Amino acid sequence: xxAQEIFRLPDLGEGLTESEIVxxxxxxxxxxxxxxxxxxxxTAKAMVEIPSPFAGTVAALHAxxxxxxxxxxxxxxFGTGDGDDIGDDAPAGASADDVASAPEPAPAxxxxxxxxxxTSGESSGANLVGYGTRAARKGRPTRRPRTPVEAxxxxxxxxxxxxxxxxxxxxxxxxARTAEHRVxxxxxxxxxxxxxxxxxxxxxxxxxxxxxxxxxxxLVARLREHPRxxxxxxxxxxxxxxxxxxxxxxxxxLVTRWEEHDGGAAELVRSPHVNLGIAVATDRGLxxxxxxxxxxxxxxxxARALRExxxxxxxxxxxxDRLTGGTLTLTNVGVFGVDAGSPLLNPGESAILGIGQxxxxxxxxxxxxxxxxxxxxxxxxxxxxxxxxxxxRFLADLGGLLTDPALAVLLGGRDxxxxxxxxxxxxxxxxxxxxxxxxxxxxxxxxxxAVTV
Numbered sequence: 182x183x184a185q186e187i188f189r190l191p192d193l194g195e196g197l198t199e200s201e202i203v204x205x206x207x208x209x210x211x212x213x214x215x216x217x218x219x220x221x222x223x224t225a226k227a228m229v230e231i232p233s234p235f236a237g238t239v240a241a242l243h244a245x246x247x248x249x250x251x252x253x254x255x256x257x258x259f260g261t262g263d264g265d266d267i268g269d270d271a272p273a274g275a276s277a278d279d280v281a282s283a284p285e286p287a288p289a290x291x292x293x294x295x296x297x298x299x300t301s302g303e304s305s306g307a308n309l310v311g312y313g314t315r316a317a318r319k320g321r322p323t324r325r326p327r328t329p330v331e332a333x334x335x336x337x338x339x340x341x342x343x344x345x346x347x348x349x350x351x352x353x354x355x356x357a358r359t360a361e362h363r364v365x366x367x368x369x370x371x372x373x374x375x376x377x378x379x380x381x382x383x384x385x386x387x388x389x390x391x392x393x394x395x396x397x398x399x400l401v402a403r404l405r406e407h408p409r410x411x412x413x414x415x416x417x418x419x420x421x422x423x424x425x426x427x428x429x430x431x432x433x434x435l436v437t438r439w440e441e442h443d444g445g446a447a448e449l450v451r452s453p454h455v456n457l458g459i460a461v462a463t464d465r466g467l468x469x470x471x472x473x474x475x476x477x478x479x480x481x482x483x484a485r486a487l488r489e490x491x492x493x494x495x496x497x498x499x500x501x502d503r504l505t506g507g508t509l510t511l512t513n514v515g516v517f518g519v520d521a522g523s524p525l526l527n528p529g530e531s532a533i534l535g536i537g538q539x540x541x542x543x544x545x546x547x548x549x550x551x552x553x554x555x556x557x558x559x560x561x562x563x564x565x566x567x568x569x570x571x572x573x574r575f576l577a578d579l580g581g582l583l584t585d586p587a588l589a590v591l592l593g594g595r596d597x598x599x600x601x602x603x604x605x606x607x608x609x610x611x612x613x614x615x616x617x618x619x620x621x622x623x624x625x626x627x628x629x630x631a632v633t634v
Contacts, residue, residue, distance in 0.1 A: 186235050188257045190222075190250045193501065197224045201249045201367065206230075207257075211239045219257060222250075223465075227504065228497035237261035249367065369466030379528040383439075384564045387523040388573050391557040392580035393544055398554050400586050410481055417556075418513055419484045421536060424582050424589070426455045426476040426483075429509065432575040434567045435532045436508050449566060458510030458527055459487060461494040469527050470499045471507035509533065521557040531566045534579075535559035556583075 190200060200222035207219045216232040219239075223229075243255040250256060366374065397420055404410040429435045437451045457475035461468050470493070472478070472486045493499050510527045515538035524535040537557040544553035558579065562572045582588050 184261050186259045187255050190256045192252050199251050200224050202244050207239050227499045235259045380525045386564045387561040389559050390576045390580045393553045394556050394583050395554045397583045397586045413484045415484045423480050423483050429455050434571045439565050452508050456508045458507035460512035463495045470503040521559050524561050531563040533561050
């Protein structure tokens with residue numbers, strides 16, 4: 182009789198407690214190799230392929246496609262012997278009910294082999310690389326509720342006027358027409374709801390700025406023809422992302438987060454880099470993966486990173502570690518045809534920038550009224566970390582940079598004073614040109630007085 186191993190759904194990390202079986206990659210009776218993909222599951226954050234922790238024969242599958250399985254519940258039973266008499270323990274084609282109701286098989290012959298296969302006794306399932314395990318829970322996998330199908334209306338009977346009887350239509354199913362449609366909250370929607378509840382506990386404020394981005398869009402058009410960038414899609418989102426990353430480290434409050442500890446103590450933790458989150462609408466719901474160390478990327482590198490990020494997110498292949506640890510986030514609501522909004526913070530971050538739609542409007546330009554391309558930006562921030570003045574100055578600097586993209590050459594590095602250059606007196610300072618951090622909506626100086634939010 183061959184040995185058997187029960188593989189339980191492992192802890193996929195990030196606090197996830199359940200997964201839905203999307204597709205089985207194997208069937209009962211199949212021979213599998215170590216680390217071969219045996220199932221594709223959907224968590225609250227991403228689609229994940231589960232590798233086999235054993236080499237052997239599939240004796241039973243303990244769930245069907247569409248079932249929601251808790252971490253620690255049986256997933257697959259493997260025959261890990263020679264496989265010739267696997268049917269003695271679980272006949273080929275045996276149902277999950279048959280095997281799940283049977284007593285669990287004895288553990289592997291030695292502790293070393295169990296450890297090598299990622300098991301540690303009956304209370305712990307096999308490990309995925311990089312993930313821990315969790316004790317098994319009692320109970321069976323739950324089936325996702327299916328959408329009820331309404332019954333077709335009964336045919337209408339008409340006895341005809343020749344009989345002298347009234348026409349009597351058959352009763353239709355009023356209940357079927359008025360029944361509420363209920364779907365269990367799960368996966369991405371469940372995670373998004375929990376994140377928004379957590380976000381609502383944070384005191385947030387939002388400032389808005391509408392600015393002329395005609396010159397930035399002209400730059401984007403030129404980049405589409407430039408030899409270095411014509412094969413890379415550079416759009417407004419790419420330029421905004423690069424500008425935000427260039428400015429954020431000059432406005433350290435925007436890359437600082439609030440951390441609370443036991444006993445009520447709190448810390449302000451400043452990040453040395455910008456892990457730039459991008460809100461992506463997918464068929465499964467809203468996800469916010471991030472580009473790690475985005476402040477180190479060039480404009481071309483940013484464009485490529487954003488393309489990879491959105492493609493991966495929409496195919497539900499984002500790695501779990503890319504869905505946490507962001508510094509600040511961009512959300513482009515303009516693609517849905519709205520001018521502006523007040524975005525909510527992604528938990529663990531202190532700022533989120535909303536980008537509205539590009540609109541051609543009458544606008545003051547060079548002392549005259551002209552049709553210009555304008556966009557409204559909305560910056561929401563954690564008011565425990567970011568003061569209204571700090572948030573407003575960051576947004577004003579961003580607007581000035583996008584109004585006149587040539588100012589990008591001033592980003593980065595330190596402005597060291599010349600030692601032999603005398604400091605200007607007060608009168609000279611009044612007449613001096615505004616420095617690069619004071620640009621307002623039309624590229625002119627924005628006053629530096631305190632801003633109250």
